[in-house]
Amino acid sequence: MTIARLESYDDFLRVHFTAAKAPHHADFHWFWLRHNSELDRHPITRERIVCSSELPLELRPRLVRISEDATALDIDWGDRADGKVSRYEANWLRTHAYAADRAAAPVPPSDVDSITVDFARADEPPGRLALRTLEHTGALIVRGFGTDTEALIETFTREGLSVIETHFGRIEDLRTDNTTNRNTDQLGYTDSAIQLHTDQPFLERPPRYQLLHCQRPADTGGDNAVVDALAAAHHLADIDRPAFDLLRTVPVTFHRKQKSFERVLVSPLLDFDAPGGFRIRYSYFTLAPHRRPFSEMEAWYRAYNRFARLVRDERHQYRFHLGAGDFLVYDNWRMLHARTAFTGSRWVRGVYFDAA
Structure with a gap:
């Protein structure tokens, strides 16, 4: 399973998968992604050490990119002194996709x-x-x-x-x-x-x-x-x-x-x-x-x-x-x-x- 491309929106990220069967894409709120970052888990027990209430709802990433082998998504939230980024494996994203193949209603037109x-x-x-x-x-x-x-x-x-x-x-x-x-x-x-x-x-x-x-x-x-x-x-x-x-x-x-x-x-x-x-x-x-x-x-x-x-x-x-x-x-x-x-x-x- 790999990631084909990304679409960034104000409130969410759309991830397109290179998959023969559904889902072909999934939408994830930025806040959901931040809350599920592996960076916020204990290094030994792998349990969460950050509650969602500690995170700002309006948090947006500084940088989003697909890994070199296209098997993962990397997000730099811009809030860590050590410069570490959050990594989300494509298979993990597909397994936990709560908005799979969602058809989003467009924003009001402006042309x-x-x-x-x-x-x-x-x-x-x-x-x-x-x-x-x-x-x-x-x-x-x-x-x-x-x-x-x-x-x-x-x-x-x-x-x-x-x-x-x-x-x-x-x-x-x-x-x-x-x-x-x-x-x-x-x-x-x-x-x-x-x-x-x-x-x-x-x-x-x-x-x-x-x-x-x-x-x-x-x-x-x-x-x-x-x-x-x-x-x-x-x-x-x-x-x-x-x-x-x-x-x-x-x-x-x-x-x-x-x-x-x-x-x-x-x-x-x-x-x-x-x-x-x-x-x-x-x-x-x-x-x-x-x-x-x-x-x-x-x-x-x-x-x-x-x-x-x-x-x-x-x-x-x-x-x-x-x-x-x-x-x-x-x-x-x-x-x-x-x-x-x-x-x-x-x-x-x-x-x-x-x-x-």
Whole structure:
């Protein structure tokens, strides 16, 4: 039995074996490997001399390599003064494989080119193109449409969508000198960074789609990011099922309170049974204080933070900059969106849509 190759991930190592029969590969958490290192056994009795509680859960190796004869795996944990490495024989790994031939759920995609089209080269109206692609990608960026927002709205209404007016109005002019909208006492009308969130989570039925149409980019900053929360949820279920189950079952309170508007809604973050399909509600700035039993509060925060770290990792985000005339349209039930802080007179128009 030999090792053919390795694949390193944030939380685990995938070992591919040169075996004619299953398993052909197996996944091992870094912590499991560290806990089972032969370096932590008594030299005479071969009993463990280190308890797992003495090891940091976030421990990651400094170096991982296959031995010269490919019969073993060597890991340098970078925590030993004598420079010794942990060795794991291929046969031992195969015998103790607890995740043999595991098919891992992928992390959220990040190739922004895969969701970007040039309006001048598109062979169909942007509204039709968006509806055709959003089901698969969750988001679409169109470059070079122009700055006529009413004309852009018309392309979506021709495809059977209706503009959804909210407590901000029909069209949001997201700019620091806004004079056209109601209830502008919220982050969207400032130059501050806004971390990942969904819009209107405090409504029983949040608008399905949002259009962000750039009229004028910022002098500096103002970049956008979107994350496929459906892919993130599937990935979380694959790597941490208890955390996924908590996000799917624990109700949280969303509370939007402004000078002239207030709304409260209680719901889990992840809803796979919502009418119309998957729906995520995720908005750190409208979350009310969590109320969980004392014995469950830390577990809840661990689950929530695990998901937050997953989606806030830039490797799992579509990141891009909108120029004048470009627009982003995304599925607000599936995607999270964010922007960076900016300087200058950035102006983006926001419109919500839903099925007519």
